[in-house]
Structures are given as C-alpha cells and as structure tokens.
Amino acid sequence: xxxxxxxxxxxxxxxxxxxxxxxxxxxxxxxxxxxxxxxxxxxxxxxxxxxxxxxxxxxxxxxxxxxxxxxxxxxxxxxxxxxxxxxxxxxxxxxxxxxxxxxxxxxxxxxxxxxxxxxxxxxxxxxxxxxxxxxxxxxxxxxxxxxxxxxxxxxxxxxxxxxxxxxxxxxxxxxxxxxxxxxxxxxxxxxxxxxxxxxxxxxxxxxxxxxxxxxxx
Ligand code: G3P
Numbered sequence: 105x106x107x108x109x110x111x112x113x114x115x116x117x118x119x120x121x122x123x124x125x126x127x128x129x130x131x132x133x134x135x136x137x138x139x140x141x142x143x144x145x146x147x148x149x150x151x152x153x154x155x156x157x158x159x160x161x162x163x164x165x166x167x168x169x170x171x172x173x174x175x176x177x178x179x180x181x182x183x184x185x186x187x188x189x190x191x192x193x194x195x196x197x198x199x200x201x202x203x204x205x206x207x208x209x210x211x212x213x214x215x216x217x218x219x220x221x222x223x224x225x226x227x228x229x230x231x232x233x234x235x236x237x238x239x240x241x242x243x244x245x246x247x248x249x250x251x252x253x254x255x256x257x258x259x260x261x262x263x264x265x266x267x268x269x270x271x272x273x274x275x276x277x278x279x280x281x282x283x284x285x286x287x288x289x290x291x292x293x294x295x296x297x298x299x300x301x302x303x304x305x306x307x308x309x310x311x312x313x314x315x316x317x318x319x320x321x
Contacts, residue, residue, distance in 0.1 A: 105279045106156075108265065108287035112139035114149050116290040121153050128156035130231075130267065130287040132187065132211070133163055144180060151181030157229075159209045161187035162197070170197035178206050185209045185228065190218045195225045202226030209265065216250040223260040229285065233268035234278070244268070245277045252282050272296055 106127035109120055112135045120126045129150050136143050147160045160180065162173040174186040174197060185207040188194040194210065202208045202225070209229040210222035214237060222230045232251060234244030251264050263284035269275060272295050278286050 105283065106263075106285040107293065108157075108159075108285055109293060110135070110267070110269070110287040110289050112136050112141065112146050112150065113290065114139075114141075114146065114153070117150055118153050120290060120293060125293070126154060126156070127285070128158060128185075128287075129154050130159040130187070130209070130265075132159075132161045147177070147180050147184070151183050154183070156183060157185040157207055157209075158183050159185045159187040159211075159229075161211065162189075165191070165193060167193040167196035167200070170194065171200050174201045174206065175204075187211050187231075190214075190222060195221055198222065198225040198227055202228070211267070214247070216247065216254055219251040219262075219264075220254055223255060223258075223262040227262045229263045229265040231265045231267040231287075234266055234274055235268035235270040237268075238270070244274075245281065248278055248281050248283050 107125055108128040108130050109117055109126050110130045111117060112131045117129055139146055151158050160177040162170045164170045164173050170188060170193060177186055178184045186201055187209045188197050189212045190210050198208050198210055207228040209231055210227040211231040213219050213230050213232045219230045232247045237244035237247060248266055255262060265285040265287060266278035266283040267287050269286055269288040269292060275286055275296060
C-alpha cells in the first residue's frame with residue numbers, strides 16, 4: 105500500500121519523507137488555507153521534497169476553467185497530480201487533461217458509480233472519502249470494497265486512494281480490502297507506530313537494563 109500524507113505542512117511532510125515512508129502528498133483548498141501559504145509557492149516546495157505524486161486541486165467549477173487551472177498547476181513540477189472534483193464538469197476536465205498525459209486525482213467520491221465514471225474518464229486516482237461517509241452514519245469501508253470489486257472486475261488501472269482517513273483502524277481496513285493508496289494527516293501516520301504494549305515492554309526492558317549496570321557504547 106502506498107502512503108500519501110494529507111497536508112500542506114511542509115515541515116511535517118519533510119519529517120515523514122526523511123523516514124522513507126511517504127509515496128506522495130495530497131492537498132486541497134482547506135489544507136492550503138490551514139497552511140496560510142500561497143498555493144503555488146507551497147506546492148512547489150512540497151514537490152521539491154517528495155518524489156511521488158503531489159495532488160493540487162483546481163477551484164473552478166466549469167470544465168474549461170478547470171482545464172486552464174489544471175494546466176497551470178501542472179507547470180509547478182513534473183510530479184503534480186491535478187485534483188478535480190467528481191462532478192460532470194470535473195469528469196470532462198479529467199478526460200481532456202488525462203488525454204494530455206497529466207496524472208489526475210478525482211476527489212470527493214462518495215459512490216461506486218462515481219468511481220466507475222472517473223475510471224472511464226481516465227483518472228489515475230479515485231479518492232473515496234471514508235471519514236465523511238462514516239460521519240453521516242454510512243459505511244466508508246463498504247465503498248472502498250465496492251470500488252475494489254468493480255475495478256478488478258473490469259481491470260481498471262485507476263488507483264483507489266482511500267481518503268478522509270481519520271483513524272489507524274481506517275488504515276488497517278483499507279489495506280485489508282486492498283486500496284492501492286491511503287492518504288492521512290501526519291498525526292494519523294504517527295499513530296500507526298504506537299502501541300501501549302510496546303511502551304510497557306520498553307519500560308520493563310529499560311528498568312532491567314539499568315539494574316545490569318552495563319553500557320553498550
Ligand atoms: O484527502 C481528502 C481529505 O483531506 C478529506 O479529509 O478529514 O477533511 O474529511 P477530511
């Protein structure tokens with residue numbers, strides 16, 4: 105499973121990237137707002153840090169303007185993935201921009217039919233939003249499973265990018281189902297390493313080690 109980090113916080117991205125566990129980055133207008141940075145500047149910095157795909161989202165609502173914005177965002181760096189919303193206009197823009205050879209991440213996907221359309225329009229990634237479905241008492245993971253089944257039935261190569269990941273359990277479940285990629289905030293990625301039995305075991309080892317009076321170096 106590929107790990108993308110869902111943030112425009114350059115310091116957090118650099119820290120995770122150094123560990124070698126980050127395969128890409130996703131941003132959106134809300135994350136750009138949170139960063140307090142200019143979209144072009146911050147996206148360029150992120151692309152210089154991470155080799156893999158960096159999603160940058162258009163904000164136009166009609167296809168011609170989405171295409172214009174997408175082309176402009178793609179000029180920032182070769183690893184830009186143009187992020188488009190799953191609307192009819194977004195699908196039109198997806199068809200055009202993917203035809204030009206750009207990587208496309210179709211976002212705000214909440215149904216299997218939407219995912220099917222995105223694959224047919226040439227999306228490189230489809231972003232089903234797990235957490236936001238769970239928020240309204242629907243089953244986000246069921247959507248990931250449905251898309252996995254449908255894409256496999258027809259050999260679609262569009263990668264399933266499990267998004268709106270809010271917990272470590274979301275990561276495990278998405279991996280179990282076979283999502284190709286997950287994108288999560290830095291805090292969730294950090295939590296993947298945590299386990300109370302690890303902390304408890306380490307504490308016991310440290311206490312016993314102290315009693316030996318030894319040093320390794
Ligand atoms: O990648 C999409 C993600 O940023 C949405 O997450 O937590 O705002 O639903 P959230």
